[in-house]
Each structure stands twice: as C-alpha cells, then as structure tokens.
Amino acid sequence: MLQQRFDRRRFMIGAGSVGLAATMPSFAFGASGNYExxxxxxxxxxxxxxxxxxxxxxxxxxxxxxxIxxxxxxxxxxxxxxxxxKAYWDNVSTSVQLHNIKKVIAIDHRDCGAAKIAYGDAKVANRQVETETHRSAMAEFRKQMKDRLPALGVETGLMDLKGKIEMFT
Ligand SMILES: [Zn+2]
Structure with a gap:
C-alpha cells in the first residue's frame, strides 16, 4: 500500500515536470494557490x-x-x-508551478561567510568592495532570471546585520 502511494506521488511529480501540470486539475497538488x-x-x-x-x-x-x-x-x-x-532553478520553477509566484526577491547580506568562500577575502575587504561584489553577483542573478524565467519579476537587495536594506536595480 505504501509502495502504491509512493508510485502515485511519483507519477504526479513526473507528470508535472514534463509540463502536463496545466492540463491537470489544480487540486492534484497539495499547496497550489496564488502567492506573491x-x-x-x-x-x-x-x-x-x-x-x-x-x-x-x-x-x-x-x-x-x-x-534559503x-x-x-x-x-x-x-x-x-x-x-x-540546479537546486535553485528547480525550486523556483516548482514554486511557479505550485504557487503561481509573480517574482523573486533575492536578499544578500553584509558580512556573508559564503561571499568570502565564493570570491575570497579581498572581495569583501571593506564596505565599498563588498557592495560592489554583491552588486555584480546580483546583476548576474537578474540576467540569469531574465534569460530563464522572463515572466517573473526580480528584485535584488543587500541587507546589513541590523536589517537595513539597499536595493540594486
Ligand atoms: Zn550569508
């Protein structure tokens, strides 16, 4: 019985991923709806x-x-x-399909350990250099979003540790 349920679930996921979702009733998915x-x-x-x-x-x-x-x-x-x-692109596509999201809001942050790992200490050495590093990564992010998911809006911002945010366009 459990196996049967699993197969059914796999069928649902499989069907969605080859683009049949539009022809399937929305109740086929647990969390469908219209989100921002x-x-x-x-x-x-x-x-x-x-x-x-x-x-x-x-x-x-x-x-x-x-x-996250x-x-x-x-x-x-x-x-x-x-x-x-790939995990990001698969997830954002899934959220488009399940939640009908209209945009992605990407929020990087200052003093980010991952930024240091990705680009090296010198690229986050001071506030100005750090800002430029994020500005450049976010420009690339917006470009890839436009190429892959042109129907979605995209907002990009850099948050400091107190929660103050600076948007990049
Ligand atoms: Zn971080």
Missing amino acids: AMVLGCIDPRLQQPMHNYTASRRLTGKFSSF IAGAAIGVVAEPFKDWH
Whole structure:
C-alpha cells in the first residue's frame, strides 16, 4: 500500500515536470494557490529575524515561498557553488508551478561567510568592495532570471546585520 502511494506521488511529480501540470486539475497538488513571491535568502542565523521583519514590513507574511541557500544570490551564480545552482532553478520553477509566484526577491547580506568562500577575502575587504561584489553577483542573478524565467519579476537587495536594506536595480 505504501509502495502504491509512493508510485502515485511519483507519477504526479513526473507528470508535472514534463509540463502536463496545466492540463491537470489544480487540486492534484497539495499547496497550489496564488502567492506573491519567492524570497531567496542566506542560511546565516543572524539574518533570519531581520528577513522575517523585512517580509512582514512588506506585508508578505504568508504570501511567499522561501529558498534559503548559503550566499543567497551568490549561492545561485558563483562558480564555486555550481553544484547548487540546479537546486535553485528547480525550486523556483516548482514554486511557479505550485504557487503561481509573480517574482523573486533575492536578499544578500553584509558580512556573508559564503561571499568570502565564493570570491575570497579581498572581495569583501571593506564596505565599498563588498557592495560592489554583491552588486555584480546580483546583476548576474537578474540576467540569469531574465534569460530563464522572463515572466517573473526580480528584485535584488543587500541587507546589513541590523536589517537595513539597499536595493540594486
Ligand atoms: Zn550569508
């Protein structure tokens, strides 16, 4: 019986991934609905509360999906993390399919250990250099979003440890 259930679930996932989702009734998926955004953030424990405050301030509570990965946008575009990239694209596509999200809000942060791992100490040596490192990674992130998921909006920002955010366009 358990095996049967598993096969059924696998069928559902398989069907979705080859593009039949549009022809299937929406109740086939557990969490379908219409949501505002996917928020992309870093795993850093210090940022979880500021991120929560930020999404609350934008009245997004309960209206967004989350993808948390070391470095946020850096985790999606930096070469040293290339093994992770597919997980992001698969997840954002899944959230489009399940949640009908309209945009991705990517929030990098200052003093990010993953930024240091990805690009080296010199690229985050002072506030100005750090800003430029994130600006460049986020420009690449927006470019890849436009290439792969042109229907989605994209916002990119850099948050400090107190939760103050600077948006990049
Ligand atoms: Zn980080």
